[in-house]
Structure formats: structure tokens, C-alpha cells
Amino acid sequence: MLNERLLYLMDRYVRQQQTEAEMAELRLMLGDKQYEDQVKMLIDQYSAQGLPAYKMREGAGTEILETILETTAPATQGIVRSIRPFRHIWWAAAVVVLCGAGIYLWQRPARVEVAATAASQPGTPGSNKAILTLADGAEVALDDKGNQQIQQGTTAVHQQNGLLQYHGSGDPASVSYNTLYVPRGGQFQLILPDGTKVWLNAASRLKYPTAFSGRSRVVELQGEAYFEVAKRADQPFSVKVNNKEVVEVLGTDFNIMSYTEEVQSVTTLVTGAVKVISGGSQQTLRPGQQALVDEHTGAMTVAPADVDRALAWKTGFFELDNTDLPTLMRQLSRWYDVEIIDQSKGNTVGEFGGRISRTLNLRDVLHVLEQYGVHSRIEDNKVVILSK
Amino acid sequence: MPDQPDNEKILLQRIREGAQDAFKAIYARYNEKIYSLAYHLTRSEVVAEEIVQDVFLKVWMQKETLPEIRDFESWLFILARNYIYTWLKTSARRQAHEMLADDHVSVEPLEVDAAIHRKELENLLREAIRQLSPQQQQVYILFREEQLTREAIAGRLGLSSETVKVHMSRAMRSIRAYITSRTPFTLILFFLLKNLLLFFPAM
Structure with missing residues (x-):
């Protein structure tokens, strides 16, 4: 169902008739993940209804085409990762966004401080x-x-x-x-x-x-890992996950999240092809898809994946997309090595969207959450979620 | 063209094999439509051109899988729509953010390895600059490192201001394509929008 107000504001905007106040209102809606589907639907509508044919600046069309062909010329296949692991994109790491009721928190890249924190310090x-x-x-x-x-x-x-x-x-x-x-x-x-x-x-x-x-390469995984498998056509690579499912690959990049405390294990394929085998069934994934295997029943479903989200940990983020508090807390618990004690009795806000840098101290992360109604306190190596 | 869908399948098959002329044909068929949609919604020539570039860069980068796409045109427009949406969202957030008081955020920033990450990206940027033409390099370096104005660069190199603009815009495009094709994260857009496009007027 399309939001009438959004429709009106977008219309004013594309006609360039919007007032400053309307623009500000539209920005809030555009920036709010809650309206993502609707905005996309609107763009599709503009696209379907036929638009004025705008002309590109002279020469720009050819320039773009040449740029694409030239810069990819010695043709690397797919994605080349020059950015090394754990070296996430510095500017993005400095940004904390949590989208709640249309509020966005941004952190600016500030002074660079050298890590002087003692490892034993909680959080x-x-x-x-x-x-x-x-x-x-x-x-x-x-x-x-x-x-x-x-x-x-x-x-x-x-x-x-x-x-x-x-x-x-x-x-x-x-x-x-x-x-x-x-x-x-x-x-x-x-x-x-x-x-x-x-x-x-x-x-x-x-x-x-x-x-x-031997004839194959087999490794065993518990927890979460991202693989970039070296191609060897004669020696397939496979990953045994939690001694249950098996992921078979040739040469490919993928992520497996299989923490036993999570309700399902998730294999996300970035490039190449993998086959996920669980119980009696098997599914072949295509890039951009993920296989979700229920931790208890072993039942498998295949769904489109948000690849950036699945790899966010590797880039240095907790990526939240309709993530409930317990799931977020389990992530924090693993990364900050703290125990979570939930005294809220389920009395906390629903779901979160946005991303949090993994380089922040736990205290700062909790401070951000505080602004979204999650009250907590750090006690030694424990985080206690309070009911209000 | 009544046989367009079949013809398109052949083109996609040929792109998969790396045929540039086939890619050019697909580009010629769709680039203006995508530009129009992007311009209609972003109201910026520069941004709309970038979206066209990102969309077709993506097409070219994943050429292996093109023949598997059932309805290429729909797929292409979904791709374009997603890029447009991302731009609308990030630009809206950025502007909304700029209007908020800075002290709205009370979280103490602690970016321990900011310097390292910055270095990574700078390396990529350096590689990107290295593959520019000598003249583009010169213009880019005078602009970025020496912070000269377009007119000053023109004076220094004995070129017209218009020529400098062309070199600069080509250099920017090329750097952008180089970096986006070498990092898996669409987020890079943020960085590029914020840091590389300073040359262009703000939206």
C-alpha cells in the first residue's frame, strides 16, 4: 500500500515544486528503511509510465562506455579484492547509523587514536x-x-x-x-x-x-567463516558444517554462519557455485543466494541474500536489518566476549536496522542502543539488559 | 525490431564471451532510458551519469551470468532502480545529518585503525590514478594534491579551462570505475560521493 504523503512529496520533488519543508519531510522518508519498498515501487512506476527523454551531456555517454571498458580492461573476473581482510573501509567504519523512528545517528571520522586499550578491559x-x-x-x-x-x-x-x-x-x-x-x-x-x-x-x-x-579437499567448520577457495577442478573443496550439512564447491567465494546458538545456519554465495547438502536434500546456490538450514530439523530453504549484510562482519560491522535484540546481543556477546543477562522480560523495542562499527567499545554501542530504548548496565564481563 | 528478444539473447551470450561490440550494442539500447530515469529522480546530471556507469559496469563485471537472466530488461531496470534508491537514501540521510547539530551524537568516536583503512583505500586510489592518462593524472594531481582551482590548473598547463574540465571529469569517472570494480561493497559509493566528487558542484 503506497503512502499517500510519500507519493505527493515525490511528485512535488520530481516536478521540482517542493518547498524546503516538504523537501525536509521527504528526506526523512527517503532515509528511513521502513519506506524502502515503497520508494522502490515508486521508482518502478516512474520507470513504467514513460519519462521525458533527458539528454546526457555531450560526449558523456561515450565517455562512460570507454571508462567501463578501459578500467576493467585486463579483465579481472568478477570482483578483485584489493582491500584486505579486516581492513574495512575506513570512513564507513567511523559511521554509526541506527535507524529507528526516522532518526539517524552519524559519527564523524574524528582523531585517530592508537590502540592503547588493555585487552583485559571488559567491552x-x-x-x-x-x-x-x-x-x-x-x-x-x-x-x-x-x-x-x-x-x-x-x-x-x-x-x-x-x-x-x-x-x-x-x-x-x-x-x-x-x-x-x-x-x-x-x-x-x-x-x-x-x-x-x-x-x-x-x-x-x-x-x-x-x-x-587425495581426491577432495575437506575442512570442518564450527561458527562463522568466509572462504575464497582456490580453484582446483580435479579436487573439489567441501566444508563440513557442525558435523551435519556439507557445502561442496569448486572455486568460489562464500560465507557460512553456523553458530549453534543461532536458529539456523546460513551459507551465502558471493561468486561461483556451491552445493549445500543437508539431511537428505541438496541445493545448488547461485551468486547472491543463500541457503538457510534449520539447526534442529536440518530443513533447508534457499532465498535471495543481502550479500553485504552477510559479509558485514568481515568488513568490520554488525549489520542490522530487522534484527531483533536477542540476535544483536548474541553478536555483541561473541565479539566483546561478554555474557548477556536479559532482565527485560521481553519488554524491549522490536527490531533494529542499520550498522554498527565493530571497532567501537561495547560501552559506546550500548550508549547508542540506549537512545533506542534499550537500557543496560555493564557489570564485570556481563551486560544486563534492564526492563526500563 | 521484431526479433529483438532473440537478438538480445545472442548479444548477451556474446557479451559473456567478452565481445565489446555486443556490450556496446546493449549499452546503446538502454543507456539513455536509464539516464532519463536516474535524472528524473536525482535531478543531477553528474549523479545520473554515475548511476549509468555503475549499472553498466555491473553488467560488464558479471558478464558470465548474463545469459542466465530470464528477462534482461527488467533485471537491468531493477538494478538501476536499486542504485537510484541507494542514492536517494544516502543523499537524504547525509543532508538530514548536516542539518542536525553536531553534538546530537554523543558517542565518543574511537576509530582505532582508521589510519590503516584509510591507507588501504588510498593504495587503491593510487593504483587508480596510475592508470589514468598522463594528462588526466596531471590535472587530477594539481587539483587534489595542490588544491588548485580549475582556472589555475588551466593556466599552469596551458590548457583551456574547458579542456581541464573534460580531463577532470574523465579522471573522476575512471577512478570511480576502477575502485568500484575492485571492491565488493557498494558502500564505496559513499566514500566516492563524499571525497572524490568535490570537484563537481554539490547537489
Whole structure:
């Protein structure tokens, strides 16, 4: 159902007859996610009803065409990621937007402060850290400052800051398994022996062989990870998720969110193709789609995905889109390594939209939520949600 | 053209194989319609041109999947509509924000690794500048680094102010396409709108 007021204001605007007050009112509506569908519908209507043919500035049409062909010339396929993991787009990270009743909070990029926060301080954002378990059971703690070489039989493992990389093919005769565990409040990046890149989110675990031999490449995941799988047509890659579903891929980029405390696991495909197998059924995803598997029943559905949203964690955000408070709180709990105690008795506002930078301190995030009627208090390593 | 849909299928198939002439044909068929829609709703020539660029850049970047699209025209217009919507939304929010008092936000900003991220993006920007033509590079650098006005750049390089404008607009377009095609996030639009288009008059 179209909002009459929106229709009126848009009409005034496209005719350029709007007053300043009407423009301000229209801006509030345009900026409000609640009206997204309606605004889109309106644009479709303008598109369908036939428009005056506006002329592009002279030469612009050709210029655009040439620009597209030239800048993509040595033709990279799909998307090239020059922006490295966890190095999110700096300006966006400094923006906090929470859209409630048409109110937007924006944070300006301010002074750059060097991280001087003690890791033990509650509410400090997560950082690069992980625990590597070697084949013989030995554990190596990895943090952001580390720079070391770990020799395991014939396999060399190199850690540089938040990245762990396996070199060489190793000796296929002596394949052994390593596990990288990222605790709550952590994240880490891994390059497997075949060149596959994996970004692990907080509270996640990946088990993998130190060399991929045999007919397939199999890794096991609990939690959340983003994969950029190295292409090897003769050796398919698959991910076993929570010992239940299996994601089979050739060469492709995708995200799997499979925290057991969430109601469903979600596999989101960015490029390439993957097949998700759960219980007796299997589905092939196309780019921009996601498979949702119910944690309990294993039932699977395929739906269009909001890819930016699924990858927001990797870019440094909590992305909210009709997200309820418990879901948001579970995300905060994993990233800030805090326990959430909900004393609100369900007495809190419904759903949130917008995005929050993961570089903020927990205190600041809660402060923003406060403005949306979520009252809370930090006690040691706990966040208590108050009823009012 | 009665056989247009079939003809279009062939074009899309050929684009998939990387045929630039097929891409040009599709571009010629739709670019003005998309421009008109974008201009009608954004009321800005610059923004409407950018939307055309983003839409067709996307078409070109995902050429592998084009033949799988059932109704290309609808798909294309949905793409355009989404870009237009995103612009309307972000521009509305930005302007609404500018009208709010700054102290409306009381959250203390702590952007720990802002410097690093900035560096990443700057690297990408540097690469983008490197692939400009020498003259575009010169103009861009004088404008951005030395903060010269268009007239001053024209004087320095012995070009007409109009020529400088053309170089500048080509440079901007090219940088924008370079960066958007190399980052998966549409959000980059924000950055570009805010930081690269300073040369152009504000909306």
C-alpha cells in the first residue's frame, strides 16, 4: 500500500515544486528503511509510465562506455579484492547509523587514536587472536603482534600478525590435521596449503589437513567463516558444517554462519557455485543466494541474500536489518566476549536496522542502543539488559 | 525490431564471451532510458551519469551470468532502480545529518585503525590514478594534491579551462570505475560521493 504523503512529496520533488519543508519531510522518508519498498515501487512506476527523454551531456555517454571498458580492461573476473581482510573501509567504519523512528545517528571520522586499550578491559572490541592446535596436540597462541615460523614435519606454517599461512604442499604421505580456534572476542585469517583463504569470525573453529592429498579437499567448520577457495577442478573443496550439512564447491567465494546458538545456519554465495547438502536434500546456490538450514530439523530453504549484510562482519560491522535484540546481543556477546543477562522480560523495542562499527567499545554501542530504548548496565564481563 | 528478444539473447551470450561490440550494442539500447530515469529522480546530471556507469559496469563485471537472466530488461531496470534508491537514501540521510547539530551524537568516536583503512583505500586510489592518462593524472594531481582551482590548473598547463574540465571529469569517472570494480561493497559509493566528487558542484 503506497503512502499517500510519500507519493505527493515525490511528485512535488520530481516536478521540482517542493518547498524546503516538504523537501525536509521527504528526506526523512527517503532515509528511513521502513519506506524502502515503497520508494522502490515508486521508482518502478516512474520507470513504467514513460519519462521525458533527458539528454546526457555531450560526449558523456561515450565517455562512460570507454571508462567501463578501459578500467576493467585486463579483465579481472568478477570482483578483485584489493582491500584486505579486516581492513574495512575506513570512513564507513567511523559511521554509526541506527535507524529507528526516522532518526539517524552519524559519527564523524574524528582523531585517530592508537590502540592503547588493555585487552583485559571488559567491552574492548575483539582483535586478531587465535589458538592453533598442531597435529601432536601442542597449542600455539597467536595474537596480532606475532611473527613466527612453525615447522611441523615437512610443513612450514608462518604467522604474520593476524594471518596464518601454510606453505608448500607438505608431504602427502604424512597428512596430519591442525585446528585453528578463534575465541570469543577474536578473529583471524588463514591461508590453507592449496592457497584457499579463510577468514574466521569470533567463537569459531576450523579443522583442516596440513596438505590436501587425495581426491577432495575437506575442512570442518564450527561458527562463522568466509572462504575464497582456490580453484582446483580435479579436487573439489567441501566444508563440513557442525558435523551435519556439507557445502561442496569448486572455486568460489562464500560465507557460512553456523553458530549453534543461532536458529539456523546460513551459507551465502558471493561468486561461483556451491552445493549445500543437508539431511537428505541438496541445493545448488547461485551468486547472491543463500541457503538457510534449520539447526534442529536440518530443513533447508534457499532465498535471495543481502550479500553485504552477510559479509558485514568481515568488513568490520554488525549489520542490522530487522534484527531483533536477542540476535544483536548474541553478536555483541561473541565479539566483546561478554555474557548477556536479559532482565527485560521481553519488554524491549522490536527490531533494529542499520550498522554498527565493530571497532567501537561495547560501552559506546550500548550508549547508542540506549537512545533506542534499550537500557543496560555493564557489570564485570556481563551486560544486563534492564526492563526500563 | 521484431526479433529483438532473440537478438538480445545472442548479444548477451556474446557479451559473456567478452565481445565489446555486443556490450556496446546493449549499452546503446538502454543507456539513455536509464539516464532519463536516474535524472528524473536525482535531478543531477553528474549523479545520473554515475548511476549509468555503475549499472553498466555491473553488467560488464558479471558478464558470465548474463545469459542466465530470464528477462534482461527488467533485471537491468531493477538494478538501476536499486542504485537510484541507494542514492536517494544516502543523499537524504547525509543532508538530514548536516542539518542536525553536531553534538546530537554523543558517542565518543574511537576509530582505532582508521589510519590503516584509510591507507588501504588510498593504495587503491593510487593504483587508480596510475592508470589514468598522463594528462588526466596531471590535472587530477594539481587539483587534489595542490588544491588548485580549475582556472589555475588551466593556466599552469596551458590548457583551456574547458579542456581541464573534460580531463577532470574523465579522471573522476575512471577512478570511480576502477575502485568500484575492485571492491565488493557498494558502500564505496559513499566514500566516492563524499571525497572524490568535490570537484563537481554539490547537489
